[in-house]
Amino acid sequence: xxxxxxxxxxxxxxxxxxxxxxxxxxxxxxxxxxxxxxxxxxxxxxxxxxxxxxxxxxxxxxxxxxxxxxxxxxxxxxxxxxxxxxxxxxxxxxxxxxxxxxxxxxxxxxxxxxxxxxxxxxxxxxxxxxxxxxxxxxxxxxxxxxxxxxxxxxxxxxxxxxxxxxxxxxxxxxxxxxxxxxxxxxxxxxxxxxxxxxxxxxxxxxxxxxxxxxxxxxxxxxxxxxxxxxxxxxxxxxxxxxxxxxxxxxxxxxxxxxxxxxxxxxxxxxxxxxx
Amino acid sequence: xxxxxxxxxxxxxxxxxxxxxxxxxxxxxxxxxxxxxxxxxxxxxxxxxxxxxxxxxxxxxxxxxxxxxxxxxxxxxxxxxxxxxxxxxxxxxxxxxxxxxxxxxxxxxxxxxxxxxxxxxxxxxxxxxxxxxxxxxxxxxxxxxxxxxxxxxxxxxxxxxx
Numbered sequence: 001x002x003x004x005x006x007x008x009x010x011x012x013x014x015x016x017x018x019x020x021x022x023x024x025x026x027x028x029x030x031x032x033x034x035x036x037x038x039x040x041x042x043x044x045x046x047x048x049x050x051x052x053x054x055x056x057x058x059x060x061x062x063x064x065x066x067x068x069x070x071x072x073x074x075x076x077x078x079x080x081x082x083x084x085x086x087x088x089x090x091x092x093x094x095x096x097x098x099x100x101x102x103x104x105x106x107x108x109x110x111x112x113x114x115x116x117x118x119x120x121x122x123x124x125x126x127x128x129x130x131x132x133x134x135x136x137x138x139x140x141x142x143x144x145x146x147x148x149x150x151x152x153x154x155x156x157x158x159x160x161x162x163x164x165x166x167x168x169x170x171x172x173x174x175x176x177x178x179x180x181x182x183x184x185x186x187x188x189x190x191x192x193x194x195x196x197x198x199x200x201x202x203x204x205x206x207x208x209x210x211x212x213x214x215x216x217x218x219x220x221x222x223x224x225x226x227x228x229x230x231x232x233x234x235x236x237x238x239x240x241x242x243x244x245x246x247x248x249x250x251x252x253x254x255x256x257x258x259x260x261x262x263x264x265x266x267x268x269x270x271x272x273x274x275x
Numbered sequence: 276x277x278x279x280x281x282x283x284x285x286x287x288x289x290x291x292x293x294x295x296x297x298x299x300x301x302x303x304x305x306x307x308x309x310x311x312x313x314x315x316x317x318x319x320x321x322x323x324x325x326x327x328x329x330x331x332x333x334x335x336x337x338x339x340x341x342x343x344x345x346x347x348x349x350x351x352x353x354x355x356x357x358x359x360x361x362x363x364x365x366x367x368x369x370x371x372x373x374x375x376x377x378x379x380x381x382x383x384x385x386x387x388x389x390x391x392x393x394x395x396x397x398x399x400x401x402x403x404x405x406x407x408x409x410x411x412x413x414x415x416x417x418x419x420x421x422x423x424x425x426x427x428x429x430x431x432x433x434x435x436x437x
Contacts, residue, residue, distance in 0.1 A: 017353065024332070024346040115343075
């Protein structure tokens with residue numbers, strides 16, 4: 001016993017090193033999955049505050065630019081609404097179609113922390129549980145898909161963006177209904193991969209990729225990107241293709257979280273099936 | 276003693292804020308300067324090895340909490356904190372150790388930069404290897420290590436001139 005204590009005392013520096021290093025590695029391998037605790041993420045209160053202040057300063061200088069962009073978008077939307085309403089009325093569908101759109105609600109949020117240079121990127125937004133955000137909700141902006149809410153505290157949430165290899169999104173090629181799974185593999189932030197596309201699918205370079213609506217997070221038809229190149233594996237009946245993303249992740253500022261009114265009902269139903 | 280403590284606390288806070296509020300948000304083609312290791316580089320040689328290790332771990336953990344990478348920076352920083360006493364001993368003579376704060380002026384140009392370059396390279400290599408654990412791309416890894424190390428060293432070079 002005494003010898004053991006002496007041994008430990010003599011090598012205490014080395015044991016302290018082993019202890020701290022294993023603690024780090026445990027944190028790394030246990031918590032790096034996307035269910036990390038709020039405490040160890042930038043959604044905790046102190047960090048949230050810090051990033052809000054930083055964002056307030058940089059946001060102020062970008063106000064004019066954002067304003068112009070918003071005005072431009074607004075007028076674009078007005079034109080589109082007018083032409084859509086017109087065609088709906090012509091088709092006699094107005095009532096029914098507009099009801100379907102009512103099933104979703106957008107919650108506006110600002111990105112207060114963003115990273116794109118890491119392998120597993122995360123971003124933090126300034127809305128949380130008290131604003132009606134829940135884990136698993138989809139996030140998009142005016143350009144297209146952004147990511148999925150991973151954890152939320154009362155006032156902040158961490159979002160896993162497309163630029164994180166640990167997450168994939170169910171997507172379809174607009175017009176052909178071929179389903180694939182969108183995943184980012186590190187490297188260039190403008191491109192991601194659409195995998196598991198069936199052999200018989202009809203599609204070509206330049207086709208638009210949108211969300212499929214098969215997951216709880218996104219309704220069908222949120223823009224994702226366009227097919228940039230195609231790669232066929234010789235020994236498999238599946239293709240994969242490179243997708244140029246619509247969203248520019250380096251300059252994310254305003255995003256919206258998609259809240260589905262019937263989300264709970266749908267999740268309950270799917271849970272019942274699993275049991 | 277108190278002055279030394281205050282000076283290093285201030286350095287800690289300023290460099291840490293610079294890292295998480297400014298540098299971590301920049302984007303130069305996958306490359307991030309990690310100047311927070313300069314905090315660890317500057318700790319006095321008289322600080323005991325156990326303290327260097329503990330503070331190094333905490334420094335890494337604080338960066339992790341802000342970068343949403345629990346354990347990654349902590350592991351890399353603990354690793355270089357463990358090697359720091361040996362590296363310092365290798366580059367300075369015995370008499371100097373008593374009072375020395377590792378700087379270019381006090382250690383001499385070549386020993387100091389040997390020490391800094393070893394710490395920065397070891398730290399960045401450990402960090403980016405851990406980052407690429409589940410996702411190995413040797414070329415990207417090399418670009419990240421070398422690019423980030425060059426930027427970090429450039430910034431440290433500038434700090435040494437202040």
